[in-house]
Amino acid sequence: MHPALQGILTIVIGVSGCIGYFYFSNQLLDKVLFPNHGPNAGRNITRANMIRPWLFLFPALAALGLYLAYPVFETIRLSLTERVPGGGSEFVGLANYRQMMDEPKFWEAMKNNMLWLIVVPALSTLFGLLAAQLSDRVRWGNIAKSLIFMPMAISFVGAAVIFKLVYDGRPIGQEQIGVLNAIYLYFGGDTPQNWLTIPLWNNFFLMIVLVWIQTGFAMVILSAALRGIPEETIEAAIVDGANPFQVFFKIKVPQIMGTIVVVWTTITIVVLKVFDIVYAMTNGQWETQVLANYMYDKMFRANDWGVGSASAMVIMLLVTPILVWNVYNARKEMR
Amino acid sequence: MDNIAGTKSSLTWAVHLSLLVMVLVWIFPTAGLLVSSFRTGDQIATSGWWASLTASEQSATLRTAAPEEQQEIDGQFVLEGNLYEAGGESTISSWGTSSRDIGAYAPGDEAEINRGTATLTVEENGDYRVTSAEPLEGRRGERVFVTALTPPEFTLDNYDNVLFDENNREGMAKAFFNTLTVTIPATIIPILVAAFAAYALAWMDFPGRALLIAAVVGLLVVPLQLALIPLLKLHNEIGIGKGYLGAWLAHTGFGMPLAIYLLRNYMVGLPRDIIENAKVDGATDFQIFTKIILPLSFPALASFAIFQFLWTWNDLLVALVFLIDSSGETTVMTKQIVELLGTRGGNWEILATSAFVSIAVPLIVFFAMQKYLVRGLLAGSVK
Numbered sequence: 001m002h003p004a005l006q007g008i009l010t011i012v013i014g015v016s017g018c019i020g021y022f023y024f025s026n027q028l029l030d031k032v033l034f035p036n037h038g039p040n041a042g043r044n045i046t047r048a049n050m051i052r053p054w055l056f057l058f059p060a061l062a063a064l065g066l067y068l069a070y071p072v073f074e075t076i077r078l079s080l081t082e083r084v085p086g087g088g089s090e091f092v093g094l095a096n097y098r099q100m101m102d103e104p105k106f107w108e109a110m111k112n113n114m115l116w117l118i119v120v121p122a123l124s125t126l127f128g129l130l131a132a133q134l135s136d137r138v139r140w141g142n143i144a145k146s147l148i149f150m151p152m153a154i155s156f157v158g159a160a161v162i163f164k165l166v167y168d169g170r171p172i173g174q175e176q177i178g179v180l181n182a183i184y185l186y187f188g189g190d191t192p193q194n195w196l197t198i199p200l201w202n203n204f205f206l207m208i209v210l211v212w213i214q215t216g217f218a219m220v221i222l223s224a225a226l227r228g229i230p231e232e233t234i235e236a237a238i239v240d241g242a243n244p245f246q247v248f249f250k251i252k253v254p255q256i257m258g259t260i261v262v263v264w265t266t267i268t269i270v271v272l273k274v275f276d277i278v279y280a281m282t283n284g285q286w287e288t289q290v291l292a293n294y295m296y297d298k299m300f301r302a303n304d305w306g307v308g309s310a311s312a313m314v315i316m317l318l319v320t321p322i323l324v325w326n327v328y329n330a331r332k333e334m335r
Numbered sequence: 336m337d338n339i340a341g342t343k344s345s346l347t348w349a350v351h352l353s354l355l356v357m358v359l360v361w362i363f364p365t366a367g368l369l370v371s372s373f374r375t376g377d378q379i380a381t382s383g384w385w386a387s388l389t390a391s392e393q394s395a396t397l398r399t400a401a402p403e404e405q406q407e408i409d410g411q412f413v414l415e416g417n418l419y420e421a422g423g424e425s426t427i428s429s430w431g432t433s434s435r436d437i438g439a440y441a442p443g444d445e446a447e448i449n450r451g452t453a454t455l456t457v458e459e460n461g462d463y464r465v466t467s468a469e470p471l472e473g474r475r476g477e478r479v480f481v482t483a484l485t486p487p488e489f490t491l492d493n494y495d496n497v498l499f500d501e502n503n504r505e506g507m508a509k510a511f512f513n514t515l516t517v518t519i520p521a522t523i524i525p526i527l528v529a530a531f532a533a534y535a536l537a538w539m540d541f542p543g544r545a546l547l548i549a550a551v552v553g554l555l556v557v558p559l560q561l562a563l564i565p566l567l568k569l570h571n572e573i574g575i576g577k578g579y580l581g582a583w584l585a586h587t588g589f590g591m592p593l594a595i596y597l598l599r600n601y602m603v604g605l606p607r608d609i610i611e612n613a614k615v616d617g618a619t620d621f622q623i624f625t626k627i628i629l630p631l632s633f634p635a636l637a638s639f640a641i642f643q644f645l646w647t648w649n650d651l652l653v654a655l656v657f658l659i660d661s662s663g664e665t666t667v668m669t670k671q672i673v674e675l676l677g678t679r680g681g682n683w684e685i686l687a688t689s690a691f692v693s694i695a696v697p698l699i700v701f702f703a704m705q706k707y708l709v710r711g712l713l714a715g716s717v718k
Binding site: 010014015018019022023026030050052053054056057059061062063064066067068069070071072074075078127130131134135137138141144147148149150151152153154155156157158160161162163164166168174175176177178179182211212215217220221244250264269272273275276279280282292295296299300305308309310312313315316319322323326327330331334 | 346347350351353354355357358361362363364366367368371379380381383384385416454462516519523524525526528529531532534535536539541542544545547548550551552553554555556557558559560561562563564565566568569579580583584585587588589591592595619620621625628631645648649650651655656669670673676683686687690693694698700701702705708709712713
């Protein structure tokens, strides 16, 4: 069957299946199991109402459980086992973790990831804050915002191509077609550089891609926060003689600190999962490995599920503090 | 607002200027890709894309017509024509007959070719005339190296090649449809499933509700990297294997936490009166949901739909793991581009065009529905 047809069929089956499930399960509950008439009508209605939420929740819970919760536990198990030839697996304790710790590539990935974790959220938030503040004060601010926000819609792979063109290097003597080399030579650089092959620095050239994408996100959230600041506080500061910089740093920024933290942590999570950019631009060569790509290497190139799962657990471990923090805050808010 | 009390800021100009610089820096890379996709491979390789927007000095290697078109006039063999076949608007500033000295002659000069037996003249507009005492021989015309002021020149050939050339095995047409096939079901199905769950979490009372909401918030940040191997194993065991069904299910599962979170947050804010009045009038939960909640939640549904669409359209990892098998029949655009980066790293006309084909749809969606995207972002970032 043609995939497009298959796709349409899936939509039809999926949608009608969902609606059918919800409709008929409710009917079943109200008409057959606990009819809301007859001798025990009152008791039946109460019972039906106790069960109904779970009818509504069931498909979503099944998806969440099967596709997100179960894999966490299965990954823990896999990281503690080794596949044996001929199928099956045996428990090996922490051997996978030990093996991973002995690999220089893993530590390279860890080191680079830490660098990403510091640089990308910091720069994205900073540029986002700058763009939000600047665009709130000019009439064409909405157009500016829209254009800075645009990279959010571009895939990491697309962005990788875009920036490969920016970083492109041609042999000396030829016209440079990558803008970075063109600028570099214009300002007195001697030879064109292959930016993505210079260890350490190439990490930053990869990070720029993510900063370019995430700045728009930071800007949108921070811009809304800036607008939510009560005007009286700003007026009072100006009346007291504060200059625009003081207003910004001493009045506005402290009031949106909570939002800045949210933006920072959200981008941190994106950074921890960054895979496509490295995969498409360097594939971890020239000392640009990151955890997610290391894990992909282990799982699908080396076919080593044990070490792959162990490195996935490292990512999970790094995410956990933010997970706990988010849950804590969400619960606080609900109370 | 900041300008009250007569402190009309001298910063205003600085603000305009720095914002302008920032915007330009942000759109410059994308503009480069867009412009490059309309240039030929030669053009891209010989000059930066920023130079293509204005008339520029460009060197090119052109040929006169083949000797078979020569005419005999007054005992001399003459070959006439224009170097620019399509009659371009270039203005030649210098030309040459040897690759070692491509600027040897000015327009109108006469050059000796064929070891002195013939002369060649090239005019500013590309008109040339070869005059020879002996018949010209060979299959191909004389090579002429010209340096000319060329006006901006763009072509749609790249798109034609990448999208509509059926013989092009690296074309994007199939990958485009595959991406579409993955994206649409993977966007629609999670919405429905999540909407029901969100309603239960927002408006129904049952024990464990708070715990479930907390779990959803927690699952929001679980990296999908953890899910790859366990789920691939599962898919293989229950016989789905690699394919569209697996990709749809995976996207549905991975999109679920955000969907529930966004929709629940929105539904909680709906006015309580409406729902309670409906209940008093005897509406069941199912009716309340389909007749009241769903229509009222349209903005939140749209927000999530855009997120999920962008995410599935732009995704690489899920497609690599759950969709693309060894036959490569189900390859998606992101994967195709990564492969082109490997095999066609230097062919920027192909790369740029392919990348832009895959970027174009999300960009259209983005600009058309930006309002909902922003709203979704504001509601979706965990406070």
